[in-house]
Amino acid sequence: MRKAFLKSARESLLKMREQVLADIENDTKNSREGQKDEGMDAYDLASEERDRDISMILSDRDRVKLQSIEEALQRINAGSYGICEECELDIAEDRLKALPFTRLCVICQADQEREARQTRRVDDERGVRRIAVGESEEDAS
Numbered sequence: 001m002r003k004a005f006l007k008s009a010r011e012s013l014l015k016m017r018e019q020v021l022a023d024i025e026n027d028t029k030n031s032r033e034g035q036k037d038e039g040m041d042a043y044d045l046a047s048e049e050r051d052r053d054i055s056m057i058l059s060d061r062d063r064v065k066l067q068s069i070e071e072a073l074q075r076i077n078a079g080s081y082g083i084c085e086e087c088e089l090d091i092a093e094d095r096l097k098a099l100p101f102t103r104l105c106v107i108c109q110a111d112q113e114r115e116a117r118q119t120r121r122v123d124d125e126r127g128v129r130r131i132a133v134g135e136s137e138e139d140a141s
């Protein structure tokens with residue numbers, strides 16, 4: 001991994017984390033203001049409820065995203081950023097630009113998705129292509 005690339009990856013991860021945290025904070029503010037409109041009693045409760053709100057508003061998706069971002073930042077510090085966890089090859093820079101917190105290269109990611117979908121109908125473009133290639137060439141060899 002190039003140093004310049006790591007630096008820009010780190011910056012975009014920090015920006016993403018800021019964005020997620022800002023979104024959460026906005027949601028919290030909005031819900032607090034909503035409570036204020038209901039009257040003073042609700043307002044008094046607001047500060048107590050705020051802590052609960054944050055954990056409620058922090059949806060699973062946000063939590064997972066924040067965690068992925070944190071882990072990616074840790075990998076940058078540890079020098080393991082951009083290395084696929086499955087095959088230990090470098091992840092393409094284009095992929096890292098699009099998904100800065102990804103832990104898998106595009107091939108391993110596709111493998112994992114295929115495994116996850118094994119019991120389901122695979123009907124996206126990539127799935128169809130992979131299956132077509134696999135089925136038509138297995139008999140040929």
Ligand SMILES: [Zn+2]
Pocket residue numbers: 084085086087088089104105106107108109
């Ligand atoms: Zn891989």
